[in-house]
Amino acid sequence: MKNIGIAVNPPQGECNDQKCPFHGHLSVRGQIIEGVVKSNSMIGTAVISKDRRRKISKYERYETRVSKHHAHIPGCMSVKIGDKVRIAECRKLAKTVSFVVIEKVNQ
Numbered sequence: 878m879k880n881i882g883i884a885v886n887p888p889q890g891e892c893n894d895q896k897c898p899f900h901g902h903l904s905v906r907g908q909i910i911e912g913v914v915k916s917n918s919m920i921g922t923a924v925i926s927k928d929r930r931r932k933i934s935k936y937e938r939y940e941t942r943v944s945k946h947h948a949h950i951p952g953c954m955s956v957k958i959g960d961k962v963r964i965a966e967c968r969k970l971a972k973t974v975s976f977v978v979i980e981k982v983n984q
Contacts, residue, residue: 881905883965885980892952896970898977900953907966910946911982914960922974923950925964948976956981 878887881898888899895901912927927944948964950956956978964976 881965881979883909883979885963888951888953890953890955894952896949896977897951897953898965898967898979899951901951903967903977905965905967905977905979908976909963909965909979910976911961911963912944912946914956914958914962915945917950917956917958919947921950922971923948923956923962923978925962925976925978946976947971947974948978949974950978954978954981 878899892900896903898905912925914923915926916924925946925948929942930939931942932939949970961982962978963980963982965979967977969975
């Protein structure tokens with residue numbers, strides 16, 4: 878297992894996935910985002926949703942905006958819908974996938 882340069886808990890399992898930052902050749906850089914898994918029906922990919930609140934000063938109210946990111950799930954991680962995860966930016970892995978799951982966050 879290699880050090881990815883980010884202070885995260887390494888996964889317990891082993892894998893031989895080349896797109897795994899811990900056991901493969903994938904390097905991570907850039908943004909680190911925390912979000913909730915909304916879907917994992919794609920093979921090896923999950924949809925991560927990040928909610929943020931924005932104030933509308935005219936009406937003195939808040940609105941919730943949602944960002945969705947597609948992230949690769951390495952073979953050594955087990956992620957299901959509703960899990961809170963941390964994803965990191967990497968090189969493009971597919972047309973819409975530019976992130977990889979690096980840690981499951983305890984809620």
